[in-house]
Amino acid sequence: MTMRIYKDDFVNIINSHTCLTEDGKIVIFDPSDYVHFVRNAVKSLGRCSYCGKILPPEKLTIDHIVPQTRGGVTTFENLVPACEHCNGEKGFLTISEYKDYLWLKENLTMRDAEIFMSSxxxxxLKGRLNKEYVLGRKEDITFQIIYLPIDAIKVSKKFDYVGFSKSEYRSYSRYLYTYGFLKKPLxxxxxxxxxxxxxxxxxxxxxxxxxxxxVILDYVYCTDV
Ligand SMILES: [Zn+2]
Incomplete structure (x- = not known):
């Protein structure tokens, strides 16, 4: 159902202004641009990954294959372009769950599909699926998640507070307070x-x-910032 996209597919559409490749590596001048860059590159693929509809980038949305609320991260491997309909329908489901959902809708009833989705x-919501950071084990996407000392992580001076949202902050804090672990990996x-x-x-x-x-992206380097 889904076309898999690998980072190699992006080599030709990298914006040299912010990034460049060298031996298949992606070099980033400003880490705070990373998410923006990845999203644009994914959208430029120009086709819904689920129904195959061809659309201009501005009409496409970004789907996290392993949803963010399930611990999915914003990386090339985990993002596909999707039309608004498919993205909305898939919601917080993983690929394998979404397949089950579509099968139920097709072969049984919409009601069965909805019952499945609410389960x-x-x-x-009980946090069960996030606890061990179960990241799409039934799919072929795996993120190598390791626990690192927070001191080991460097934050670019350019990483300003653009996009810093109080509601996001509250939601992450609440999640940590309720379940005792972060909502998604860094x-x-x-x-x-x-x-x-x-x-x-x-x-x-x-x-x-x-x-x-x-999650450490081995193929991405940041310049000394
Ligand atoms: Zn679609």
Missing amino acids: VERNM VVSKNMYLLESKTLYQVAVENGLKEVPT
Whole structure:
């Protein structure tokens, strides 16, 4: 159902202004641009990954294959372009759950599909699925998540508070308070610069976490910033 996208697919559409490749590596001049860059690159693929509809980038949305609320991170491997309909329908489901949902809708009834979806949601809200950072084990996407001392993670001076949202901060804090662990892992470059979610990092620091779940992107380097 889904076309898998690998980072190699992006080599030709990298914006040399912010990034360049060298031996298949992506070099980033400003880590705070990373998410923006990845999202644009994914959208430029121009086709919904689920129904195959061809659309201009501005009409496409970004789907996290392993949803963010399930511990999915913003990396090339975990993002696909999707039309608004498919993205909305998939919601917080993983790919395998979404397949089950579509099968139920097709072969049984819409009601069965909805019952299935609410059972997934119930488990999710209990935090069960996030506890061990179960990241799409039934799919072929795996993120190597390791616990790193928070001191090991570097934050670029350029990583300002653009996009810092109080409601996001509150939501991450509440999640940590309720379940005792971060809502999703941090994402860092090979040389340990934070690439995503300054807000999440901030929550970890301010709550005195010594170690944080982290995904290291081996193919991304940040210049000395
Ligand atoms: Zn679609």
